[in-house]
Amino acid sequence: MSDDDAADAASGSGRSVPVGVKLGSTRTVIALPDDHGTENRIIKTLTCMATYEDALTGEEKVLYGEEAAREYPDRVQYMLRSGLPEDEDRAEMTKKFFEALIEENDIPADSGVVYAIPTIDNPAGLDNLRAVIEESSIGLDLVESYPESLCGSIPAFGEELEAIDEIFISVNMGSTNLEASAYRRGEQLAPFTTGAVTGNEVDRMIANYVEEETQGRVNIDTQTAREYKEEHADFVEFEPFTDIIQQPGGGTHEFTIERSVMDAVDEYLDDAVDELANTFLPELANDYMKVYQLALDRPIVLTGGMACIPGIVEEFEARLSEELNREIEATAAEQPDVAPTVGAQRIAARLVENS
Secondary structure, eight states: OOHHHHHHHHHSSSSOEEEEEEEOSSEEEEEEEOTTSSSEEEEEEESOEEEEEOTTTOOEEEEEHHHHHHHOTTTOBOTTTTSSOOSHHHHHHHHHHHHHHHHHTTOOSSEEEEEEEOOOOOHHHHHHHHHHHHTSSSOSSEEEEEEHHHHHHHHHHOSSSGGGGOEEEEEEEOSSOEEEEEEETTEEEEEEEESSSOHHHHHHHHHHHHHHHTTTSOOOOHHHHHHHHHHHOOTTTOOOEEEEEEOTTSSEEEEEESSHHHHHHHHHHHHHHHHIIIIIHHHHHHHOHHHHHHHHTSOEEEESGGGGSTTHHHHHHHHHHHHHTSOOOEEEOSSTTTHHHHHHHHHHHHHHHHO
């Protein structure tokens, strides 16, 4: 099937392919229809890049994602560690990264693109991200952005765009921020963001706790700590695990982790519930009492990378219920880390259809 045929099948319009994009602090995810236009093609990679000089031509080459992190750990750049490109240099790096990703994966220029954008009070960073988006080679037909927490809630409500017609609360458990918002038929109300409770901080805590648990014999970097978290954290069936490190003087050291990972994620969840119960929800009740009452009678939607930990939805329900002294229900999409991009792609499909 040619690119034109794929575009026709994907969009139904013969013109524009609906694409969803999340440029995340840890991972970037793109969703677009497959060649048959029946299912989403998901592209997911680490949001990082490294440049090197071609040995023959001297031309600057770009590596991104897992390949860059693996081959150039000494100089790989994570451009969006704070959630946004903070300055012009990081904006330029983000543009290079995004264009390399677009080119390698043949994302069509004739597309309608919706970006899932974090809720962060950082005008300069948002302007830089807007420049990255507007100057990219895709989205020639349409470019829009919607809150990441709204986009991430859409797959949790059903197969279409049912979330747009609901009143609910969404909590985005991301790498760089904990975000919460109420939504009333697509309108974002009382957005709340804190950088005090983050997935990145969990990674740092795990690294510190591993050092303590091994009596200083093992020091791991935050990249390894994140891998431990993603592979082993589990509120239902956590099992101690063993790893091996190379000793500086030669030889190897085998060690077992029993507490470090779950201690860190357990503290994270307690802190997240505390922020929501004692800061976000009182502010929502103060400004929108009726929305507060209606929203707490519906499931709270969890999105973001931390929401991928098995059992965290049920633990969140139990702890927030206890904190508020009322029954709380929570839910999440099947893949909470991919959900914002899938939701953005569904919005793009609707906008393309209506254009």
